[in-house]
Amino acid sequence: MDYQSILNEIADEITPLLKDGKVADYIPALSMVDPNQFGMSITLFDGTQYSVGHSNTLFSIQSISKLFTFTLALKFHGFDLYKRIGHEPSGNPFNSLVQLEYEKGKPRNPFINAGAINVTDALINHYGDETSAYEEVLKFIRAIADEDSIRSNPIVAVSEMEHGYRNLALANLMKSFNNLDNNVLDVVQTYFNHCAVEMSTKMLSRAMLYLANHGVDPITGKSYITAQQAKRINAVMLTCGHYDASGDFAFHVGLPGKSGVGGGIVALIPKKMGIAVWSPGLNSNGNSLVGTMALELFTTKTGLSIF
Numbered sequence: 001m002d003y004q005s006i007l008n009e010i011a012d013e014i015t016p017l018l019k020d021g022k023v024a025d026y027i028p029a030l031s032m033v034d035p036n037q038f039g040m041s042i043t044l045f046d047g048t049q050y051s052v053g054h055s056n057t058l059f060s061i062q063s064i065s066k067l068f069t070f071t072l073a074l075k076f077h078g079f080d081l082y083k084r085i086g087h088e089p090s091g092n093p094f095n096s097l098v099q100l101e102y103e104k105g106k107p108r109n110p111f112i113n114a115g116a117i118n119v120t121d122a123l124i125n126h127y128g129d130e131t132s133a134y135e136e137v138l139k140f141i142r143a144i145a146d147e148d149s150i151r152s153n154p155i156v157a158v159s160e161m162e163h164g165y166r167n168l169a170l171a172n173l174m175k176s177f178n179n180l181d182n183n184v185l186d187v188v189q190t191y192f193n194h195c196a197v198e199m200s201t202k203m204l205s206r207a208m209l210y211l212a213n214h215g216v217d218p219i220t221g222k223s224y225i226t227a228q229q230a231k232r233i234n235a236v237m238l239t240c241g242h243y244d245a246s247g248d249f250a251f252h253v254g255l256p257g258k259s260g261v262g263g264g265i266v267a268l269i270p271k272k273m274g275i276a277v278w279s280p281g282l283n284s285n286g287n288s289l290v291g292t293m294a295l296e297l298f299t300t301k302t303g304l305s306i307f
């Protein structure tokens with residue numbers, strides 16, 4: 001298949017839509033990003049990459065980091081993790097407090113904010129302290145992306161904490177229900193440090209390969225998680241990866257995917273490739289407007305989806 005021509009066509013078709021999205025402004029450091037940008041990359045199992053647009057530009061991965069923290073928490077805690085976090089779609093916005101109150105401090109899934117904060121708490125338990133948890137997650141991301149230069153942007157992490165009222169409220173609510181073990185500020189800051197990691201679409205599409213290949217990196221042969229764990233992560237991505245628009249994403253795109261408010265979306269085609277797209281303008285659900293459209297065009301043009 002001529003992937004390069006398909007990516008070029010997609011870039012042409014989405015250009016008129018770039019002005020329609022709105023950059024996330026509840027994190028001031030992210031509101032400065034120029035919305036008029038688009039990048040897309042795919043990485044095949046032999047390492048071949050195809051890209052278009054701003055595919056080397058580093059951007060804030062934000063909630064895409066929840067995929068990597070969930071992977072590690074599942075690896076170390078196994079099924080016990082589901083005592084503290086569910087695996088059902090929430091049908092609510094990513095930062096909603098209401099459902100968490102009704103459900104006694106147990107987040108619906110690891111991809112809404114409350115769930116990811118809880119996952120971070122579980123990782124701090126495993127690694128012993130918040131600094132080690134942060135460093136080990138970063139080390140994992142560097143390994144799966146095969147890129148040692150990956151860093152977290154401290155300006156974004158600080159900006160998130162300065163305006164982190166809602167995430168702190170979620171963490172405090174979980175703590176009040178005895179579903180958070182560590183210090184609230186430490187857990188939330190560690191969560192923000194992971195959200196503030198910066199990567200390009202080239203790096204992210206490479207980083208998705210272990211999930212497209214039953215937990216084993218097809219290039220290095222390194223096994224990160226079991227096939228069963230990879231299956232579960234992909235299932236939660238499909239059902240919960242886009243917050244209250246997860247059904248819509250599955251309907252239009254037909255792939256497991258995870259979005260972030262930085263405008264990135266990762267997706268994968270099992271046994272074939274990792275995909276990443278970035279465009280900072282968001283739709284009303286907090287997912288990249290053009291990114292979602294580009295992925296829909298990709299599965300339509302290639303005929304590749306999981307269905």
Ligand code: GLU
Binds near residue numbers: 063192195286
């Ligand atoms: N750091 C963001 C927050 O907690 C992540 C949200 C997202 O990317 O959807 O609000």
